Amino acid sequence: MSAAVPERTATVTVGSGETLWDVAHHYAPASDADAVVARIKQLNNFGDATVVPGLPLTVPVDAQPLGAGR
Template sequence: MSGPDHRLADRQASLPPLRLTRRGKVVLIGIPLVLLAALLLSLAGFFNSPAKASDSVSDLSVTPTVTVTVQPGESLWAIAGSIAPERDARDVVADIVQLNNLTAGSVLPGQQLYVPTR
C-alpha cells in the first residue's frame, strides 16, 4: 500500500479502542430503558382500563332525560335541586355536565340542557 490508502490504514491502526464514559453508558443504556418503561406503563394502562361500555348490546341502557331551558339567575345547582330533590345535588350536577359536554360549571339564560330524570 502506498499513498492515501497507506496513511488511512496507519491512522486507523494507531487509534485506541472506543471506550464509553459513565455518561455515555447512561445515555446508551439508560434512556432506552426509560423509554421502554414508559411504553410498558402506557400499554398496561390501556389494557387494564376500567372504562368498559358493556359486554353486550342488551346490557346498554339509555339515560332518561328531559330538556330544560335555563332561566335568568338559575344555576346548575338550582336546576339539579328542582329536577331531582331526592338525589345528591353534586351527582346531578355532574350528570348534567357530562350529558351536555359542559367545560365550565356556569350556564347562560336561554341555554337548553339535557337533565337526567333519575
Template sequence: MSVTSSAAVASPVDSSRVVRTRLRITRRGRAVVAALVAVPVVIVVGALVLNGGGAVASDTTGSADFQHVTVDGGETLWQVASEIAPSSDPRDVIADLVSLNNLPSAEVSAGQSLAVPTQYAR
C-alpha cells in the same frame, strides 16, 4: 490339564456399573433457559393485551332517554339540579348534567337548554 491364557481368564466388563455424570447449568445457562421460557410468555401476554378489549357489534340500537330543561335568568346549575332531583345529591346531578351536555364548566346562562336524564326528570 488344560492351559488357559491370562487374557481369557480376565473377567468380563461389569455392565451393571454405569457411570453417570451430573448435569450442571452455569449462570449463563440459567439465563438462557429463563429467556427461552419468558419470551413466549411475554408474546402471549402482549397479544392478549392488544386484542383483549374488542367491542361487540349488535343489531339493537341504544336509546338515550332524556328531556330538555331551559335555564331561567339568574338560575345556577345547583338550582336546576335541586329542582329536577330534590331527593338526590346535587353534586351528583350536576356531574351528570355536565357530562351529558358536554359543558366545559358548571356555569350556565339564561335560555340555555340542558338535556336531563330521565332518572332526574321532573
C-alpha cells in the same frame, strides 16, 4: 341517603339567575345535587362553562320533579 341520579332525562331551559345546582335540585330533588350537576355537565359536554339563561340543557329528571309544569 340520596337516591341515585335518575336515568330518565329531559331537555329544559335554564332560567335567569339559575345555577346548575338549582336545576339539579328542581328536576332531581331526591338525588345528590352534586352528582346530578356532574351528570348535567357530562350530558351537555360542559367543562367549567357558565350557564346562560335560555340555554337548553339535557338533565336527569325524577318522575315527579318539584314544581312540575314550570
